[in-house]
Amino acid sequence: MSAREKGVVAAGHPLTAEAGARVLREGGNAVDAAVGAMLTSFVAEPLLTGLGAGGYMLVAGGGEQAALLDFFVQAPTDRTTSAGGAAPLRAIDVSFGDAAQVFHIGPASCGVYGAPAGVCAAVERWGTLPLRELVAPAARLAREGVVLNPEQAYVAKILADLLTSTPECAALWAPEGRVLGEGELLRNPDLGVALLRLGEEGVEPFYSGEVAAAVCDWVWAGGGSLSGEDLAGYRAVEREPVRVPYRDREVLTNPPPSAGGTLLAYALSLLNRGPQPPTLQGVVDAMAAAQSERTPEFLEGLDERGFLERFLATRLGATTHISVLDADGRACSCTCTNGEGSGVVVPGTGIHLNNVMGEEDLNPFGFNLHPPGRRMPSMMAPSIVMRGGEVELVLGSAGSNRIRSALLQTIVGAVDHGLQAREAVDAPRVHFENGVLYAEPGIDVGALSLEDVQVVRFGELNLFFGGVQAVQSRADGITAAGDPRRGGVAVRA
Numbered sequence: 001m002s003a004r005e006k007g008v009v010a011a012g013h014p015l016t017a018e019a020g021a022r023v024l025r026e027g028g029n030a031v032d033a034a035v036g037a038m039l040t041s042f043v044a045e046p047l048l049t050g051l052g053a054g055g056y057m058l059v060a061g062g063g064e065q066a067a068l069l070d071f072f073v074q075a076p077t078d079r080t081t082s083a084g085g086a087a088p089l090r091a092i093d094v095s096f097g098d099a100a101q102v103f104h105i106g107p108a109s110c111g112v113y114g115a116p117a118g119v120c121a122a123v124e125r126w127g128t129l130p131l132r133e134l135v136a137p138a139a140r141l142a143r144e145g146v147v148l149n150p151e152q153a154y155v156a157k158i159l160a161d162l163l164t165s166t167p168e169c170a171a172l173w174a175p176e177g178r179v180l181g182e183g184e185l186l187r188n189p190d191l192g193v194a195l196l197r198l199g200e201e202g203v204e205p206f207y208s209g210e211v212a213a214a215v216c217d218w219v220w221a222g223g224g225s226l227s228g229e230d231l232a233g234y235r236a237v238e239r240e241p242v243r244v245p246y247r248d249r250e251v252l253t254n255p256p257p258s259a260g261g262t263l264l265a266y267a268l269s270l271l272n273r274g275p276q277p278p279t280l281q282g283v284v285d286a287m288a289a290a291q292s293e294r295t296p297e298f299l300e301g302l303d304e305r306g307f308l309e310r311f312l313a314t315r316l317g318a319t320t321h322i323s324v325l326d327a328d329g330r331a332c333s334c335t336c337t338n339g340e341g342s343g344v345v346v347p348g349t350g351i352h353l354n355n356v357m358g359e360e361d362l363n364p365f366g367f368n369l370h371p372p373g374r375r376m377p378s379m380m381a382p383s384i385v386m387r388g389g390e391v392e393l394v395l396g397s398a399g400s401n402r403i404r405s406a407l408l409q410t411i412v413g414a415v416d417h418g419l420q421a422r423e424a425v426d427a428p429r430v431h432f433e434n435g436v437l438y439a440e441p442g443i444d445v446g447a448l449s450l451e452d453v454q455v456v457r458f459g460e461l462n463l464f465f466g467g468v469q470a471v472q473s474r475a476d477g478i479t480a481a482g483d484p485r486r487g488g489v490a491v492r493a
Helices: 012-026 030-044 114-124 129-143 150-158 166-171 189-201 210-221 229-234 260-272 278-294 400-415 421-426
Strands: 006-010 053-060 064-071 089-095 100-105 235-240 242-248 249-253 317-324 331-337 383-387 390-398 430-435 436-439 454-457 467-472 479-481 489-492
Touching: 006 012, 006 030, 006 467, 012 030, 012 129, 012 317, 012 489, 030 053, 030 114, 030 317, 030 331, 053 249, 053 383, 089 331, 100 129, 100 150, 100 331, 100 421, 114 129, 114 189, 129 189, 166 249, 210 229, 242 260, 249 260, 260 278, 260 400, 278 430, 317 467, 317 479, 331 383, 331 390, 383 400, 390 400, 400 421, 400 430, 400 467, 421 467, 421 479, 430 489, 479 489
Parallel strands: 436 454
Antiparallel strands: 006 317, 006 489, 053 064, 053 331, 064 235, 089 100, 242 249, 249 383, 317 331, 317 390, 383 390, 390 467, 430 436, 467 479
16 A cells, blocks of 8 residues: 555445545545445445445454454344234245245334444444544435446346335335336435434434334334334444464454354365365365354354254345455455345335345244344354454455355455455355355366256356455555446545
């Protein structure tokens, strides 16, 4: 990094990355930049994240004690046995061209959101700039509108049934009777007001004040389960990251009750026993071993025992990631998700609530089984690779179950093969799950031992394989890369 540079941001949308870079230019640190980028992503990537979402933030380097901030979605009050019962989940079919799948939406799919608490906790814990300053650009963007780029337009197209499932959601996404497309303007002035309120008043309105009351009343009236007690009791939680040695590095990632970081650490540990660099067969075998791991020791500490045994494949993974490295060597890796979105937009707030309680891969034994207050397990795994006590690689990914394989292959590319960030992110990927090997073009599938394995070959790089955003610090300089599979970009400050 040159003397003039303030840092680098990699994110899933140009506006998101530029917002973070602008914060760095204005004197903010990596966490300030990540928060500014995250707030902008609520507007620029509203089908992937938002105030009604949840996520994780990992901070390390620059003299900081490494810590993981958990602000993921929590299970709400169980309404299935109350008077009137709960509304059923609504199933919608989503086509990906060669495949289709069912998503579950509606008020019954909404979990207790964590994004407002996460934003405020991050600024209080690590930030140097006032939250009102970080919020202002995102709020202005919500009022003025965002032109849909090809990636966001594609997501809107395949989720058209979701976006027209309620009058409130359709008013935002289909104001003229059809879902907005590429090049058209999406405006959400109510969200702009909510963001400004977050900047001025903090979490109170969203968890015990007027916004919380509006959310609970609206969801409850629709048959959902969010209660005032659910929101009032929510807190962002600081956790000790998982630490796993890999070659001469240390990889920090997301601890339980998230499952993704634990699976990633397990796969890296297996590869660390073998040759450097590992063969493609070795990488696939590590994926298979992580996928099939069922020991009580592995499951201990996860909120839902047995969750890892039932992960489902071929899901959209409506998630976005931000990676930041500042001039002081401080790194911030932040992943957020709204599920696919519930279709529930609370009037007067602009908030599109998550559908995490309707996600089959987070509810493998059936819906409405998690006790109130339980953090939902997740595959999200914001990660940082350390070398000699300094940050070498900041990364994370979207992609639901493919997150672990996308991150594993990116780390192997950078550490074992010496690739720069762009090369490591762009390299073709594989993913193994449930007896199926998915492969992008450029993978020599014929070199693998694949007895009793079904192979699915993709014709081009595909968002199915995740969306890794990475920033890398090496002796020859700083490089960064946004994943082309999901329209990611990197911006220097």
